[in-house]
Amino acid sequence: MPYETILVEKRGPVGLVTLNRPKALNALNAQLIAELDAALTALDADGEVAAVVLTGSEKAFAAGADIKEMMEKDFSEAFTSDFIAPWARIAGHKKPIIAAVAGYALGGGCELAMMCDIILAADNAKFGQPEINLGTIPGAGGTQRLTRLVGKSKAMEMVLTGRMMDAEEAQRSNLVARVVPVADLVDEAVKLGQSIATKSQPIVQIAKEAVNVAYETTLAEGIRFERRSFYATFATADRREGMVAFSEKRSPDFTHR
Numbered sequence: 001m002p003y004e005t006i007l008v009e010k011r012g013p014v015g016l017v018t019l020n021r022p023k024a025l026n027a028l029n030a031q032l033i034a035e036l037d038a039a040l041t042a043l044d045a046d047g048e049v050a051a052v053v054l055t056g057s058e059k060a061f062a063a064g065a066d067i068k069e070m071m072e073k074d075f076s077e078a079f080t081s082d083f084i085a086p087w088a089r090i091a092g093h094k095k096p097i098i099a100a101v102a103g104y105a106l107g108g109g110c111e112l113a114m115m116c117d118i119i120l121a122a123d124n125a126k127f128g129q130p131e132i133n134l135g136t137i138p139g140a141g142g143t144q145r146l147t148r149l150v151g152k153s154k155a156m157e158m159v160l161t162g163r164m165m166d167a168e169e170a171q172r173s174n175l176v177a178r179v180v181p182v183a184d185l186v187d188e189a190v191k192l193g194q195s196i197a198t199k200s201q202p203i204v205q206i207a208k209e210a211v212n213v214a215y216e217t218t219l220a221e222g223i224r225f226e227r228r229s230f231y232a233t234f235a236t237a238d239r240r241e242g243m244v245a246f247s248e249k250r251s252p253d254f255t256h257r
């Protein structure tokens with residue numbers, strides 16, 4: 001299916017999705033979110049793909065939800081159409097998604113990056129939740145995910161003032177895994193995806209699910225979920241292969257079973 005607002009390609013076992021509304025700094029309108037969800041669903045179903053990189057341009061990962069599209073909505077339209085609902089699906093995909101963020105990741109752009117599993121930031125990245133300047137608040141998880149990632153004080157400061165965080169501060173605050181030079185960003189993210197692709201894919205997906213449970217439940221429930229998932233890995237051929245290969249001092253040959 002041809003997309004109008006995103007580009008999709010494959011780099012070996014890594015799906016690369018590029019947000020592509022350059023004139024609007026990749027502002028996230030309904031069409032883009034629908035196309036992104038469709039592309040991620042297709043990549044989830046693609047047996048050749050082990051991980052996905054989601055990126056924007058050097059100037060903007062995404063400058064937020066499309067303000068012009070939202071501008072004239074009233075409460076009853078917003079509430080009854082529940083127009084943010086399609087965004088929630090982005091966080092529900094099974095394969096790991098690496099956000100490769102250069103330039104602005106603001107509002108819904110920052111929220112989209114936080115829906116991904118790993119954020120790599122270019123040295124020019126800027127993260128922010130500027131909705132307060134528009135008379136509104138983050139609506140796609142920003143008040144919740146940012147608070148869990150960087151803590152209450154910093155999240156509160158960002159959400160209440162709209163202040164942006166640069167890449168170095170984002171790394172210090174645990175919002176991003178790593179900062180790389182902007183010219184290397186996509187290659188580094190693809191390399192990270194390729195490294196994940198060398199592992200057993202069902203085990204990668206079990207691991208992703210378990211880490212994400214940490215954001216949704218109590219410690220006791222999370223530990224219970226982890227233990228069940230850990231035992232479940234013993235039902236796979238790859239768990240046995242991994243341990244036998246270690247004892248035989250060779251690399252594992254995973255069959256993804």
Ligand code: CO8
Nearest residue numbers: 023024025027063064065066067068106107108130139140
């Ligand atoms: N929506 C729509 N258009 C945008 C957006 C946006 N979020 N951001 C930039 N654009 C457009 C500009 O209007 C401009 O278009 P035009 O050339 O037609 O005038 C073009 O992109 C280039 O932008 P600028 O000229 O402003 O570029 P600058 O380099 O001067 O500034 C900034 C870059 C600082 C990023 C500036 O564009 C800006 O402040 N943008 C808005 C940032 C913002 O407030 N984002 C939050 C949006 S609200 C939100 O995300 C709520 C999420 C809720 C959940 C989602 C529900 C669907």
